[in-house]
Amino acid sequence: MGLGSFFKRNKDKKEGTEIASHIDIDNDNCRGADCEKCVIACPNNVLSKDGDLTVARNPITCKYCRVCEAICPNDCIKVN
């Protein structure tokens, strides 16, 4: 097994849905597809839309800059 495949396997594992995210999104108050401000503003492509939901797709790439918290008009995203 080459080094490249080792890192790919590790990356795939970390991006699985089982990993606990430090990003809490209150989708009851999120304006979802009508907003997307956090998705667009995140400099590290952590957030994305999943239907009407906003999800932390790649929490491992988060740099804790909290731009998403600052830009959310409904105060429904929290980075812990």
Ligand code: SF4
């Ligand atoms: S804290 Fe920064 S890097 Fe992390 S999800 Fe929010 S905007 Fe993206």
Ligand code: SF4
């Ligand atoms: S900025 Fe707030 S309301 Fe807008 S999509 Fe993100 S979490 Fe939802």
